[in-house]
Amino acid sequence: MKIEKKDILDIESLSTEEIELILDTADSLKEISTRPIKKVPTLRGKTIVHFFHESSTRTRTSFEIAAKRLSADTVSISASTSSIVKGETLADTVRNLEAMNPDAIIIRHSAAGAPHMLARLVRSSVINAGDGMHAHPTQALLDMMTVREKKGRLHGLRVAIIGDIAHSRVARSNTVGFLKMGAHVILAGPPTMIPQRIEVLGAPVTYYVEEAIKNADVIIMLRIQKERQQPFLFPSEREYASYYGLTTENLAAARDDVLIMHPGPINRGVEIAPEVADGPYSVILDQVANGVAIRMALLYLLLGGPR
Numbered sequence: 001m002k003i004e005k006k007d008i009l010d011i012e013s014l015s016t017e018e019i020e021l022i023l024d025t026a027d028s029l030k031e032i033s034t035r036p037i038k039k040v041p042t043l044r045g046k047t048i049v050h051f052f053h054e055s056s057t058r059t060r061t062s063f064e065i066a067a068k069r070l071s072a073d074t075v076s077i078s079a080s081t082s083s084i085v086k087g088e089t090l091a092d093t094v095r096n097l098e099a100m101n102p103d104a105i106i107i108r109h110s111a112a113g114a115p116h117m118l119a120r121l122v123r124s125s126v127i128n129a130g131d132g133m134h135a136h137p138t139q140a141l142l143d144m145m146t147v148r149e150k151k152g153r154l155h156g157l158r159v160a161i162i163g164d165i166a167h168s169r170v171a172r173s174n175t176v177g178f179l180k181m182g183a184h185v186i187l188a189g190p191p192t193m194i195p196q197r198i199e200v201l202g203a204p205v206t207y208y209v210e211e212a213i214k215n216a217d218v219i220i221m222l223r224i225q226k227e228r229q230q231p232f233l234f235p236s237e238r239e240y241a242s243y244y245g246l247t248t249e250n251l252a253a254a255r256d257d258v259l260i261m262h263p264g265p266i267n268r269g270v271e272i273a274p275e276v277a278d279g280p281y282s283v284i285l286d287q288v289a290n291g292v293a294i295r296m297a298l299l300y301l302l303l304g305g306p307r
């Protein structure tokens with residue numbers, strides 16, 4: 001089975017059937033990571049370039065582990081160690097990488113749309129590992145996998161996404177993804193961190209965290225992206241935590257079987273209290289584990305077998 005696409009650039013361009021195929025494939029590949037020898041020969045002879053133009057711990061590591069578990073050869077480069085620091089353009093860099101005939105290029109970039117532009121330049125498959133404030137499709141897929149694994153379904157669930165919505169590619173991709181799969185999504189955060197007209201995606205907005213938490217089946221907390229906020233959009237971390245942070249106190253209004261999620265990295269004590277992040281409702285590390293399975297599934301579905 002394959003996805004009849006060259007690239008994975010955003011959730012918008014995936015159909016519900018394709019999302020289900022990716023989640024089902026990830027479910028079946030997840031078991032490989034529990035074996036004593038965590039490797040299958042599926043992508044032997046394939047070459048995958050990981051090109052991260054922005055920092056990453058989870059996405060980069062899990063893409064590399066996913067490729068290696070499928071026996072692909074991997075090369076990893078970052079902007080700071082590439083000839084981009086000497087003035088080479090991104091397009092020229094990628095054309096040069098393409099000349100070495102890789103099968104896929106995984107790219108993270110601070111500019112929204114960079115993976116889309118590169119996908120038009122190269123024959124290799126391009127997977128968007130996060131572009132600016134625009135999209136993070138593999139994060140949304142691993143989040144949907146985690147919720148489906150824990151709840152048995154996505155359809156009809158109430159998903160609250162809380163925090164710095166304005167700067168979050170995770171919020172955008174998850175809103176589109178969960179809505180596409182039949183869940184209800186509510187967005188919450190301070191007015192300064194909610195983009196105007198975000199409701200057009202189909203998710204209502206509230207400025208009151210308690211309203212979003214109440215009756216939620218899933219709560220996805222977002223990091224405040226201070227590196228993208230100029231000037232800062234809140235007076236102090238302490239005030240942010242008291243009005244918009246998830247704590248054991250405001251979590252009391254949530255359902256008994258709520259799932260607490262966070263894409264990471266976490267600002268402990270700011271958007272989420274440490275005892276909530278590490279508490280019984282948290283599935284944050286399950287998200288990380290499922291990140292490997294989702295990325296294995298995508299590589300398998302794009303590169304496995306003849307195109």
Ligand code: CP
Nearest residue numbers: 056057058059263264
């Ligand atoms: N969730 C996520 O994208 O984390 P990293 O920035 O560490 O890859």
